[in-house]
Amino acid sequence: MLKLDSVSKVYRVGAFGGRELKAVSDVSFEVGEGEVVSLIGESGSGKSTLGRMILRLASISGGRITLDGRDITSIKDRKEYYRQVQGVFQDPFSCYNPVFRADRVFAMIKEQYFPQAGADEWRKRVEGALESVRLDPGNVLGKYPHQLSGGQLQRMLIARAVLLDIRLLVADEIISMLDASTRIDVLNLLADLRARGLGILFVTHDLSLGNYVSDRTVVLRHGKIVEMGRTDLVFGNPAHPYTRSLLASVPRLHAKWTDAVPEDVPCAFHEAPQESRTRPGLAEVEGDHFVACAGCGASKIKENA
């Protein structure tokens, strides 16, 4: 369904945009139907930039993003694209205008996508979508954003996506602002949606959430993929020192992920046979488990030989 091929993003920064900042470099991965892929990395690793490029909120500097083989930038009718792909973000409050009732988000969908739907039919559809995200329509319809909790507002945004019957959801840190019990509700909700065939890109810096929710995991560092593959393989048998340091630092509150201690172990990328390098910059260490060079310097040694 969604495929990223060597995607890069360069921002122009500094006075008059005179400097370049490479936020994403050569990132390739796929999200299939009914698949949850988590995109994990520390702050500044390029996760949101990737999400924004997929949602066409940021331009793509290099590479291609395709949906069913179609370059997303060639889909001129953005409405057609957003009918299939939607995003939900960390702060649900910022997605609502405080002067309007929260359910205005549904009215806007009707105006744009279903203008012919009759009032009764539409109300039933909205109620159905709310029930599917485990909200009681009677409790939330007609209320202003400040009268609803963060979890309710977040679920209403997911209901909006359900109403559109989208195929791919970019969920960017959607539960970091929710309390523990609401978190589990939203995670279970994502599992239900996945069972109905929705593909989900779950952007998070929280490893345990990624492990809980996803089929496949992509670990990003400084805008590059360091490791990716089936979640049980990446978490069960991490091959890159960075992933290992991430996993090791989970129980240590406030430990910085970059505090990785260099390891005196062979680099999995350079240990892997040449024929396992089926993807640029990555070697397949086992079925559906890929790793990048640990920064061991072997490539430089080769170049200089």
Ligand SMILES: Nc1ncnc2c1ncn2[C@@H]1O[C@H](COP(=O)(O)OP(=O)(O)OP(=O)(O)O)[C@@H](O)[C@H]1O
């Ligand atoms: N609009 C922008 N202009 C210039 N630089 C940007 C812009 N947006 C992001 N960046 C930079 O790009 C890099 C990647 O940022 P991004 O927000 O994608 O990271 P992230 O992994 O999502 O971080 P976080 O988890 O903190 O949201 C960072 O160095 C950031 O400062």
